[in-house]
Amino acid sequence: MTEPTSLPSLFARNVWLEHGWTKNVRLQWNAEGDLTQLETDTTPASHEQVEQFVVPGMVNLHSHAFQRAIAGMTEIAGEGPDSFWTWRDLMYRFALAVNPDQIQSIAAQLYAECLRHGYTSVCEFHYLHRAPDGAFYDNMAETAQRVIAASQESGIGLTMLPVLYSFADFSQDALRNEQRRFSTNPDQIMQLVQLLDASRSGQLEVGVAPHSLRAASTRQISELVSALPADRPIHIHIAEQQKEVDSCIAYSGKRPVELLMDTQDVNDRWCLVHATHLSASEVSQIARSKAIAGICTSTEGNLGDGFFPLPDFIAQQGRFGIGSDSHVSQSPIEELRWLEYGQRLVAQRRNMSSVAGQRHIGDFLWKACLQGGALASGRAVGSLAPGKRADLLVLDADHPNLCGIASADILNTWIFSGNDNLVRDVMVGGQWRVKQGRHNQQEQIQRRFKQTMTQLRAL
Numbered sequence: 001m002t003e004p005t006s007l008p009s010l011f012a013r014n015v016w017l018e019h020g021w022t023k024n025v026r027l028q029w030n031a032e033g034d035l036t037q038l039e040t041d042t043t044p045a046s047h048e049q050v051e052q053f054v055v056p057g058m059v060n061l062h063s064h065a066f067q068r069a070i071a072g073m074t075e076i077a078g079e080g081p082d083s084f085w086t087w088r089d090l091m092y093r094f095a096l097a098v099n100p101d102q103i104q105s106i107a108a109q110l111y112a113e114c115l116r117h118g119y120t121s122v123c124e125f126h127y128l129h130r131a132p133d134g135a136f137y138d139n140m141a142e143t144a145q146r147v148i149a150a151s152q153e154s155g156i157g158l159t160m161l162p163v164l165y166s167f168a169d170f171s172q173d174a175l176r177n178e179q180r181r182f183s184t185n186p187d188q189i190m191q192l193v194q195l196l197d198a199s200r201s202g203q204l205e206v207g208v209a210p211h212s213l214r215a216a217s218t219r220q221i222s223e224l225v226s227a228l229p230a231d232r233p234i235h236i237h238i239a240e241q242q243k244e245v246d247s248c249i250a251y252s253g254k255r256p257v258e259l260l261m262d263t264q265d266v267n268d269r270w271c272l273v274h275a276t277h278l279s280a281s282e283v284s285q286i287a288r289s290k291a292i293a294g295i296c297t298s299t300e301g302n303l304g305d306g307f308f309p310l311p312d313f314i315a316q317q318g319r320f321g322i323g324s325d326s327h328v329s330q331s332p333i334e335e336l337r338w339l340e341y342g343q344r345l346v347a348q349r350r351n352m353s354s355v356a357g358q359r360h361i362g363d364f365l366w367k368a369c370l371q372g373g374a375l376a377s378g379r380a381v382g383s384l385a386p387g388k389r390a391d392l393l394v395l396d397a398d399h400p401n402l403c404g405i406a407s408a409d410i411l412n413t414w415i416f417s418g419n420d421n422l423v424r425d426v427m428v429g430g431q432w433r434v435k436q437g438r439h440n441q442q443e444q445i446q447r448r449f450k451q452t453m454t455q456l457r458a459l
Contacts, residue, residue, distance in 0.1 A: 007028045007029065007030060007036060007037075008028065008029060008430065009026055009027060009028045009029075009045075009048060009049075010026070010027050010048075010049050010051065010054070010392075010427075011024075011025070011026050011027075011042075011044040011045070011048050011049065011050045011051070012024075012025045012026075012027065012050075012051050012052075012053075012054040013050065013051070013052050013053075014052060014053050014054070014407045014410070015027070015053075015054040015055070015384060016054070016055040016056065016366070016384075016410075016411070017038070017383070017384055017385070018367070018383045018385065020363065021407040021408060021410070022040055023041075023407075024040065024041055024042055024043065025038055025039065025040050025042070025054075026038070026039040026042050026044075026045075026048075027054075027384060027390070027392070029390035029430040030430070031430075032202055032429075032430075033202055033203070033389055033390050033428075033429030033430035033431065034202065034380070034387060034388070034389060034390065034430075035384060035385060035386050035387065035388050035389070035390050036386055037386060038384065038385065038386065051394045051397075051425075052395075052397035053394070053395040053397055053402065053407075053410055054384075054392055054393065054394055054395075055366070055392065055393050055395065055410075055411075056120075056370055056381075056382065056383055056384045056391060056392055056393070057118060057119065057120025057121065057381075057391040057392055057393050057426065057427075057428065058118050058119050058120065058121075058322070058332040058366075058369065058370065058373065059119070059120075059121040059122075059123070059321060059369070059370065059372075059373025059374055059376065059377050059381055059382060060114055060119040060121065060122040060123065060322070060323050060324050060332070060373070061123045061235075061271060061273075061292070061294050061321040061322065061323045061372070061373045061376040061377065062123060062125055062235070062271075062273050062294045062296050062323025062324070062325050063110070063122050063123060063124050063125060063323060063324060063325065063327070064124075064125055064126075064127075064325060064326060064327075065103070065106060065107035065110050065111070065124060065126075065147060065150070065327075066094075066095065066098055066103055066106055066107070066128060067091065067094075067325075067326040067327055068106050068107075068109065068110040068113075068327040068330075069094065069098070069102075069106045069452070069453060069456060070090070070091060070094050070326075071326065071327050071328045072328070073090075074087050074090050074091075082304075083241075083303075083304060084240070084241050084303045084304060084305060087303055089178075092178040092179065093178070094456070095128060095178075095181060095182075096132050096178060096180075096181065097132070097456060097459050098128070098456065099132075100137070100142055100143055100146045101146075101452075102452045102455065102456065103128065103143055103146050103147065103150075104146040104147070104149055104150045105150075105445075105448040105449050105451070105452045106150075106449065106452060107124075107146070107147045107150035107151070108150035108153050108154050108441075108445045108448070108449070109445055109446065109448075109449035110150075110327055110330065111150055111151055111153075111154035111155075111156040112154045112439040112441065112442060112445050112446075113330040114156060114324065114330050115154060115155065115156055115426050115428070115433050115434050115439060116330075116421065116423065116426070116434050116437060116438075116439055117330050117331040117332065117333070117421055117423060118331070118332050118333070118393050118423045118426070119156070119324075119330075119332055120156065120157060120381070120389075120391035120392075120393070120426065120427075120428045121156065121157035121158070121159070121373065121377050121379060121381050121391065121428075122151070122156055122157070122158055122159070123158075123159040123161060123233070123235065123271070123323070123373075123376055123377055124147055124151075124158060124159065124160055124161060125161050125163060125209050125235060125273070126143070126144055126147055126160060126161060126162055126163060126209075127162075127163035127165050127181075127182045127184075127209075127211060128143050128181050128182070129143060129144070129162070129163075129181065129182065129183075129184055129188075129192070130180065130181045130182070130183060131181070132181065133180075134180035134181065134183065140188075140191060140192060140195060141192055141195040141196055144160055144162060144192060144196060145196070145199075147160065148160060148196070148199060148204065151203070151204070152203075153441060153445065154433070154439070154441065154445070155428045155429070155431060155433035155440075156428060156433075157203050157204070157377075157379060157381060157389065157391065157428055157429065158203065158204050158205075159204075159205045159206070159207060159233060159376075159377045159378055159379060160196055160204065160205070160206050160207070161206075161207050161208060161209035161233070161235050162184070162189050162192040162193060162196070162206075162208060162209065163182070163184070163189075163208075163209045163210075163211050164184055164185070164186060164189045164208065164209065164210045164211060164215075164216045164220060164221070164224055165179070165182040165183060165184055165211040165215045165216065166183065166184065166185055166215060166216055166217070166220060167214065167215055167216065167217065168214075168215075169214050169247065170213065170214050170247050170248055170250075170251035170252070171251060172217060182211075182215075185220070186220050186223045186224040186227065189208055189224055190224070190227045190228070193206055193208065193228070193232075202379075202380070202389060202429060203389075203428075203429055205232070205233070205377065205378045205379050206232065207228070207232040207233035207234060207235065207378055208224055208225075208228055208232065208233075208234055208235075209234070209235040209236060210224060210234070210236045211236070211237060212236060212237040212238065212240075212244070213236075213238065213248060213256050213259060213260060214244060214247065214248070218259065218260075218263040218264070221236075221263070221264060222263065222264065225264065225265075231269075231378070232269070232378060233269055233270075233271065233375075233376060233377065233378035234269050234270050234271070235270070235271040235273060235294065235376065236260070236270070236271070236272060236273065237273045237274060238256045238257060238260060238272045238273065238274065238275055239255070239256045239257055239274065239275050239276060239277045239278060239282075240273075240274035240275075240276055240277070240300075240305050241276075241277070241305060241306075242277050242306070244256065244277075245277045255278075255279060255282060257272070257275065257278060257279075257282035257285055257286060258279075258281075258282060258285070260272075261285050261289065266286075266289045266291050267289060267290055267291065268289075268290040268291065268292070268319070268375055269378075270289070270291040270292065271291065271292040271293075271294045271321075271375075271376040272286060272291050272292070272293055272294060273294035273296070273323070273325075274294065274295070274296065274300060274305060274308070275293050275294075275295075275308060276300055276305045276306035276307060276308050277306055278308075278309055280312070283309055283312050283313055283316065283318070284316055286313070286318060287313060287316035287317060287318035287319075288316075290319060291319070292319050292320060292321055292372045292373075292375050292376045293308060293313060293318060293319065293320040293321075293372070294320070294321060294322075294323050294376060295308045295310075295320055295321070295322055295323070295335075295339060296322065296323045296324065296325035296326075296335070297322070297334075297335050297336075297338040297339045297342060298324065298325075298328050298329040298334055298335055298338060299323075299324070299325035299326045299327075299328060300325075301338060301342070302326065302328045303326070307342045307343065307346055308320075308339075310339065310343050310352065310353065311343060311347070311352050311353075314353065314354075314355065314368075319368075319371065319372045319375065320368060320369065320372045321368075321369045321370075321371075321372030321373035321375075321376055322335040322336060322339065322369045322373070323335075331421070332369075333414065333415050336362070336365045336366070336369065336415050337415055337416060339353070339365065340352060340353050340361055340365065340416075353365050353368075360408065360409075360411065360412055361412060361415075361416070362410075362411030362412035362413075362414065362415040362416065363411045363412070365415070366411050366415075370382040370383060371383075389428070389429055390427060390428075390429060390430040391427065391428050391429065392426075392427050393423050393425070393426055393427075394423075394424050394425035394426075394427075395410070395414065395422050395423065395424060396422050396423070396424040396437075399420065399422050401413055401414070401417050401418055401420070401422065402414075402422065421437065423437070424436060424437060
């Protein structure tokens with residue numbers, strides 16, 4: 001029987017690696033939280049923790065953490081047709097009320113929930129930079145640092161993306177008064193990046209996010225990208241709504257992805273979030289660029305955005321990942337399930353997400369979103385391999401859904417069967433953050449979140 005080294009370790013009877021399920025694997029990691037060795041075809045050592053089913057934690061590539069506090073509160077019909085644009089007005093009113101303490105408590109609650117459901121990393125598309133009166137806080141990075149503090153409290157890995165937000169629309173009109181907390185220019189975003197860079201670590205990366213082509217000019221985006229270190233991620237909302245596409249054409253004569261590709265050097269540093277309204281040529285442009293399509297199915301459904309053209313994108317070897325965006329759901333399982341189901345409803349067919357050599361829908365989606373999410377995060381995540389972060393999930397082998405199951409069927413069953421959360425334990429960066437389904441700071445995080453919600457609902 002092999003005895004473990006001095007490094008901490010975990011033995012898995014079945015572990016999902018990049019090439020698929022592998023039996024009898026020892027995973028070891030160092031004090032910095034990086035995996036150092038995977039030993040296969042081995043046996044457990046005495047006193048070594050042994051688990052049945054281990055998978056890499058998922059990357060949540062798109063988050064607006066503060067919006068967690070309004071989930072479920074916008075489902076009231078207005079006098080006329082409701083849309084993304086009417087939802088946005090309600091979101092703005094909330095955004096003007098929340099303070100830094102509340103931003104931190106909301107983010108901590110969200111991140112703890114994401115961890116319990118299987119996300120171990122999150123990309124935070126952060127645009128609440130200013131105080132409610134529109135002035136910067138004395139510490140310009142106050143709110144971004146509060147979100148970072150929430151990630152540290154919860155233990156989730158974070159990619160912080162300060163958002164460039166300068167205009168109200170494509171014609172570069174001034175921001176509306178209710179958008180005053182978002183206002184930034186490229187120089188200010190780079191100041192924020194420099195302030196946050198001191199916090200970079202294995203758990204934290206810092207990139208940027210031009211909000212959209214309607215909120216940042218192509219000149220500004222070029223200026224920001226040229227000032228950013230060459231290895232940092234860049235995220236942008238694009239082609240989320242048909243109205244946005246129509247406005248872009250009216251302004252520039254081009255569709256949003258066409259305009260972006262014509263004015264920027266888009267590559268695998270970029271994450272194009274939503275992209276629900278694409279022409280066939282734009283699908284091909286994104287796939288050729290190697291940019292990541294950031295698909296947020298639960299939010300896109302909630303807001304009535306539309307469906308990303310996934311089968312055509314897969315056929316062209318496009319890269320994609322998932323995000324929870326407005327956090328009407330915090331579950332990667334729900335995102336993946338409805339990513340596949342949405343395509344089935346459009347095509348009136350089954351089993352849409354697959355490629356030659358991988359016909360298990362769950363395995364294909366989990367791997368694709370791990371790889372796309374890792375690239376979008378700019379961090380060493382997305383697989384269980386030496387040099388990657390020790391971010392993993394232990395599934396509940398005692399749950400009836402997984403009873404007597406072959407390893408080849410685990411991901412399909414997990415994603416497409418029932419609504420119980422089958423994530424039992426969660427490790428991030430070599431630290432256990434969730435045990436037996438409970439976050440290790442769950443009580444205190446929930447207590448502060450409840451206080452925040454009581455305050456906000458009294459306004």
